[in-house]
Amino acid sequence: MADTAVSGEGTTASDDPLQTAVWRLRSRACWTDAAALLEPSAALRADAALHRAALLVERCLYTRQGWSEAEDALRFAEAAARSDEERGAAACERGHLAYAATLMGVRDRADEARAALGRAAALLAPGSPGRALLDFRRGLVAENLADSRQSARAAYRRAHAAAGARGDALLLSFTWRHLAGIALHEGELTEARHGFAESLRIREELGYLIGAAPALAALAGVEPEPEASRLRAEAGRLLRLLGGVPVWLAGELAQPAA
Structure with a gap:
């Protein structure tokens, strides 16, 4: 996941x-x-x-x-929320919560996610600081709910460019990772490895510990042995350190390497 x-x-x-x-x-x-x-x-x-x-x-x-x-x-x-900027940011978060509930099988709220993100797009000005995050989340919906990788990649690229311009390092780590995932699906192994490595590097530099284990596991999926096993072992160590969070990662780590 x-x-x-x-x-x-x-x-x-x-x-x-x-x-x-x-x-x-x-x-x-x-x-x-x-x-x-x-x-x-x-x-x-x-x-x-x-x-x-x-x-x-x-x-x-x-x-x-x-x-x-x-x-x-x-x-x-x-x-x-009082201003359009604040209402747009709240709508973006509403879309994200609905997306998460749908993705994790809590309840199908896909229509709500799309509607809320569309409302955010109407409220946030073209140069708004919230546009990068909005584009990223629209990419998530396109990739994981609509199964449209082409649309997702376009949205991730917009988010990636905007996050880089604004210096939003954490969001960059997510856009690197998701662009790498699409590259991997299309057989572009070198591009995927670079993106996963950049995502991990940024998270380690920021001290974003909760995001390090998923980044390690993703990179392990495109590295040869013995590096892949080392990365997976480090991901497992961090997972245990954080009490089994993220909860979905344990299943990924339990799967045999490809």
């Missing part, structure tokens, strides 16, 4: 202590604790409310739990 997430660049020395603490908790699979830190500011600011909701949606993707909490947080963020 392809992992998906909210965007973000990690932390820098100039970040405020709250955002640094939230990032560190999030990157170590402590989404509930990270969301709790944002709760006071979420009651006052729409952007904080959406950030809190996005963390809880991400927890659903990695744990397959917490759907009702994510839904409640997202409704609160939607109610707090």
Whole structure:
């Protein structure tokens, strides 16, 4: 299963202590604790409310739990939105939650996902910072719900270019990975290996621990032995360290290497 997430660049020395603490908790699979830190500011600011909701949606993707909490947080963020930018960002998150529920077999919400992402596209201005993430998520829907890799690749490429221009390193790690997955499906092994390696490199540099194990496993799928076994073993070690999260990765690692 392809992992998906909210965007973000990690932390820098100039970040405020709250955002640094939230990032560190999030990157170590402590989404509930990270969301709790944002709760006071979420009651006052729409952007904080959406950030809190996005963390809880991400927890659903990695744990397959917490759907009702994510839904409640997202409704609160939607109610707090005042500008088109804020409403568009909330609609993008709504589409992502519906996509996740459909992908994981909780409930078929594919139509809701498409409608919400379409609403986000109508609300977000062409130069909006949220456009890159929106394009990435439309790519996910195209690839995994509509089985249209051609449309997905076009959306991922738009997201990749925009994320690079804006310096959104974490989103770049996801676009690298998904473009690599399409390349692998088309038999472009060298391109796939490069994309998976770049995705892993960025996550390691950012300290995005929760995303490192899936990236290691993906790269292992295109590397020869003994490197493939080493990468899979490292992915398994991280999976155990994080208490079996992401929950879907254990099944992938249990499959024999191709």
